[in-house]
Amino acid sequence: MVLADSGGIESLSMRKLAGELGIEAMSLYHHVKSKEDILDGMVDIVFGEMELPSPGEAWKTAMRRRAESTRAVLARHPWAIAILDSRTTPGPATLRYSDTVIGYLRAAGFSIPMAAHALSILDSYVRGFAMQEASLPLDPSGSIQAATESILEQQPMMSNAFPHLGAMAAELILKPGYAYGNEFQFGLGLILDGLERALATENGPQRGDAPAEGGAGSQSAAS
Known part of the structure; x- marks a missing residue:
């Protein structure tokens, strides 16, 4: 896992793993059948x-x-x-x-x-x-500002040719404190709220719930 964390999954080979452990690659096969086991x-x-x-x-x-x-x-x-x-x-x-x-x-x-x-x-x-x-x-803070500024420097007329991208860069991404990771909570909230509505629809009104306004329960009470 240390090898994969530092160099990606493509950096993990039986030969390299054995080298890190200070053993011959064939020695690994006394413990695992293949790289797939690992x-x-x-x-x-x-x-x-x-x-x-x-x-x-x-x-x-x-x-x-x-x-x-x-x-x-x-x-x-x-x-x-x-x-x-x-x-x-x-x-x-x-x-x-x-x-x-x-x-x-x-x-x-x-x-x-x-x-x-x-x-x-x-x-x-x-x-x-x-x-x-x-x-x-x-960057380490999670900001994409430096990369965006680099793109704008390479494409100085981007705001004219691609006005919506330019507006998003100017009004959001380049503002101090913006981090792409903050978008995670917004999307997660939408999903959880949607699941809550779907669950309520599937389960229907529960015993003891107040009847919906104008529903059958209201009509019975009125009569």
């Missing part, structure tokens, strides 16, 4: 670093914390983004993570299909955002 173990460790929901925690709070934890873990191990779901022999931490999150959503009132929808859209968003963060030319 990748399986690495991915399992990544899943083991992700936070799981706490008992009694509100589901939106839990899913927000889970998303933030996943993003942080993938920032530490950006190589994992591309292979996180590609393993066909998942380890115990991977299985425990998925099973626990599904069980938590079920306990919060999600049906199996709705839990699948929730995990699909949340994981797609979080991992996609993590991939974009890893590929953008951000």
Whole structure:
């Protein structure tokens, strides 16, 4: 994982790993069948670093914390983004993570299909955002200002030729304090609010809920 964290997944080879360990490459095969075994173990460790929901925690709070934890873990191990779901022999931490999150959503009132929808859209968003963060030319503070200024210097007439890009650069990206990472919370909030509405629609009015204005309950009371 240290090799992959520092040089990307392409830097990981059995020969290089053996060299780092001070052994012959063939010695590794006394412990693993192939490089695929090592990748399986690495991915399992990544899943083991992700936070799981706490008992009694509100589901939106839990899913927000889970998303933030996943993003942080993938920032530490950006190589994992591309292979996180590609393993066909998942380890115990991977299985425990998925099973626990599904069980938590079920306990919060999600049906199996709705839990699948929730995990699909949340994981797609979080991992996609993590991939974009890893590929953008951000400075250590998370700002894209320097890269934007460089583009503007190379394209001095951009504001005229591409007015909408120029306006976004001037009014948002080049403003002090702007960091691309702040967009994460905005998108995550939209998704969680949408899931909340979808869950309410699926479950329908619960016993004890006040009837909607103008609904059947109001008519019965009026009569």
